[in-house]
Amino acid sequence: TGNRLGGGSKDNPYLQDKPRFNTYTETVHPQKIAKGLLDVRIHLLNEWISDLKVIEEEDQLFWYEINNSGLSDKDVSREEMENVMSGNLEDGESQENILVTFIRGHRGSTPMRGKNYDILKKASTWVAVQKVLSHLSRDSQQEDYYKWFYGIWARDWQEPFETDAGKHVADNYLRTLARMPTIALPGEGTLRMVNPTEIVHDIMDTRASVILWWCEWLQSGVVEDGHTEMQRNLLARSIISENASDN
16 A cells, blocks of 8 residues: 555655644735725625615515515414414515525625525614604504504514514514504504504504615715725835835
């Protein structure tokens, strides 16, 4: 048999049975690494601007699904709600991926683009829910409505939104609300009938305004300006360092 380490015959007397290692030297340039990270960040920024706008298109598909499947009138058991929360989309599977397939498979996309899109949707939905809750909490006439809505949020959905609970959390949350039956809430001397799809409309309308603000901010040039300022500071430090070493 041959010598695995030396590459020669086992009985060759001219070979020493010692492992031979190939060595090399790698020069690391932190500035180049930083420049690469900044380039990736700009690439992600452009993807986010494009992908945030897709959420609005998916909202239209969501309402088409709800309005044409009768889900808003379907009574949902606690067990069914937990199944939806666990990621079993079933009723919404046809809607999911219709537009997102383009995002995930687009040439030049970053490897995690599909997951980033899901995070963007989750984050924007969380912000929208907080805004809706804040608005309801300030309206004394909506106190019972607020308690009902917040109770569902705190009990079933706050933790999935604020922890790593897998994919489709925002979709599952909105779909579950839309599937709930009309409820009766106590009012001033009477009962107030509430259709949960109303709160879903409020959340999605608020989310649309949140997404619009995010897109405007991302397109404002503030990120690029930050990169320019960072590079300017690094260049100034480099010049100062070189002058100090010369002296």
